[in-house]
Amino acid sequence: MKIQGRMFIWLSVFILAVAILYGVWSKEPAGTTALFLAFGLSIMIGYYLAFTARRVDAMAQDDKEADVADEAGEVGFFSPHSWQPLLLAAGGALAFLAVAMGWWIMYFSAPLILVGIFGWVFEYYRGENQNQ
Template sequence: MRVQAFMFYGTALFFLVTDVVYWLWSKDWTGTTALGLAVGLAGLIGFYTHFTIRRLERANNGPLYEDDPEGEISDAAGEVGFFSPHSWWPLYCGLSAAIVTLGIVFGWWLFMFGLAAAFLSTMGLVFEYYRGHFAH
């Protein structure tokens, strides 16, 4: 899966070349800065992906199942993670994020209300399984 990392490295290189050409032709600081941030973002994701895959290969004592040319789909079977089947908290997190965004447009008072709602809904999402009927 190192191909994923090199795709992001290639994207960073493309944005770097585009950034240089854009600066030489336009002399615009705004676009140049945005493209420079895109270079950093693509490079950061490529770096993280590259070294995470390397660490996983070291822990797995060989290539990952995705890289095995003779691998089967069943090699990837197993525990993926825990996903809450009935949680309402993601809905509240999304609604509070919408209130924060509307607060940026319409006024600071709505923004502050949205921040409070976002804080409370995030706390509810994080600590959902630490209290009540579903406590561990």
């Protein structure tokens, strides 16, 4: 995790230099703003990774003598099947369509988004996936 933190911090230094150079050279506000926002995002991620690396044990990726198999194991729990992301995607697509076409479409997208979020959060509290 220390390596990723350093990578993002160095990336943010590079993006800051490019943002300053681009802003002075082009005098174009949209691209300059986007580069400064990219700098902010990169420095936030780098700081978080560097801060977290001090609190957790060293991982295999921090050891130069480690093998790929040293980090093997359980990655986490993932749902085997769920229809809720599809419902959320449809609701999100309609919400973005509402911005472009007309706000009245939001009346159709808001219920889809709310039902999708509710279903995804409480997916393991009902039905065949219910914990005993």
